[in-house]
Amino acid sequence: MIKELVVKNRSYRRFDMNVSISGEILRDLVDLARLSATGGNKQALKFLLSNTPEMNRKIFPQLSWAAYLKDWPGPAEDERPAAYIVILGDTGISNTFGCDHGIAAQSILLGSVEKGFGGCMIASINRPALKKELGIADHLEILLVIALGKPAEIVILESVAPGGDIKYWRDEQGRHHVPKRSLQDIIIS
Amino acid sequence: MIKELVVKNRSYRRFDMNVSISGEILRDLVDLARLSATGGNKQALKFLLSNTPEMNRKIFPQLSWAAYLKDWPGPAEDERPAAYIVILGDTGISNTFGCDHGIAAQSILLGSVEKGFGGCMIASINRPALKKELGIADHLEILLVIALGKPAEIVILESVAPGGDIKYWRDEQGRHHVPKRSLQDIIIS
Numbered sequence: 001m002i003k004e005l006v007v008k009n010r011s012y013r014r015f016d017m018n019v020s021i022s023g024e025i026l027r028d029l030v031d032l033a034r035l036s037a038t039g040g041n042k043q044a045l046k047f048l049l050s051n052t053p054e055m056n057r058k059i060f061p062q063l064s065w066a067a068y069l070k071d072w073p074g075p076a077e078d079e080r081p082a083a084y085i086v087i088l089g090d091t092g093i094s095n096t097f098g099c100d101h102g103i104a105a106q107s108i109l110l111g112s113v114e115k116g117f118g119g120c121m122i123a124s125i126n127r128p129a130l131k132k133e134l135g136i137a138d139h140l141e142i143l144l145v146i147a148l149g150k151p152a153e154i155v156i157l158e159s160v161a162p163g164g165d166i167k168y169w170r171d172e173q174g175r176h177h178v179p180k181r182s183l184q185d186i187i188i189s
Numbered sequence: 190m191i192k193e194l195v196v197k198n199r200s201y202r203r204f205d206m207n208v209s210i211s212g213e214i215l216r217d218l219v220d221l222a223r224l225s226a227t228g229g230n231k232q233a234l235k236f237l238l239s240n241t242p243e244m245n246r247k248i249f250p251q252l253s254w255a256a257y258l259k260d261w262p263g264p265a266e267d268e269r270p271a272a273y274i275v276i277l278g279d280t281g282i283s284n285t286f287g288c289d290h291g292i293a294a295q296s297i298l299l300g301s302v303e304k305g306f307g308g309c310m311i312a313s314i315n316r317p318a319l320k321k322e323l324g325i326a327d328h329l330e331i332l333l334v335i336a337l338g339k340p341a342e343i344v345i346l347e348s349v350a351p352g353g354d355i356k357y358w359r360d361e362q363g364r365h366h367v368p369k370r371s372l373q374d375i376i377i378s
Binding site for chain 2: 032
């Protein structure tokens, strides 16, 4: 069951622009992060929500998409995310955030898949520009942006041999292929 | 449903010593991590599994437990974890691991809760000692240890006011109380 969600939870980068995500759904997703573990229970993460065309337009240009797809500059106008959750670290609470944003982001994305949405964690961000565009306070550090929407692409998991190439790629039909290492290759005995 | 798992997935530090965890279950849990996102799809994490008394005894003394419980040195002999998953970063693949271990750990813990187990992510580790005890190769960096078992404690979520104390505590019945910030307190509008 959780396995099903994890398998379904691919990194989606193209979305159905006709499907929006309400503020209530975004808050429900953040609630999953709120109830997840944080280092020393500090709960130093903050969450900025965006689901309006105006705000989304400020976020999109500050993100880098799919580094391995050299010929693809990111989703076209009509396949962009319906919403974003920007995960921030509150330096007024802690100076280090460990892997808290990873824990939070995984809860959020598993929750979004369950609701029929999906998305992508993006760490390649023009942070100074995004801070300025969104008027984010100085004491909040941008850790991760989660792009969300109704996925409009097919993602196919593949096996990769030890030492093989893990770069994802698109075939002629536009399907996105993701090579994954085997269990045997990642377990140390 | 995912909400139910997230709520049930508390940080458990005391376990029923009579319940073991098989190698097969540990591999199933790592499979959830394997199928979860990693930065640039690099899949630079490796997983070391332990569920034998001998190996568990090498891991336990290298971990720090529940920093806020000053009078509690960690689980007693008869309430220790049945198993551990040590998450390692393979520096032969990448020099940075971002928040990949957080993503992986959350998948593993949600999976373990679904199977009737539970556990705790531990980042406060005597890394040099653990590396030596387990004979971990030089190119593998210890990122996180997940302690696992059948939980044998009650964990109670509580609300904390903005700026309030987030330190967890134990009451006279030994129940573990965890103050959580409100949704309103963590969402930036």
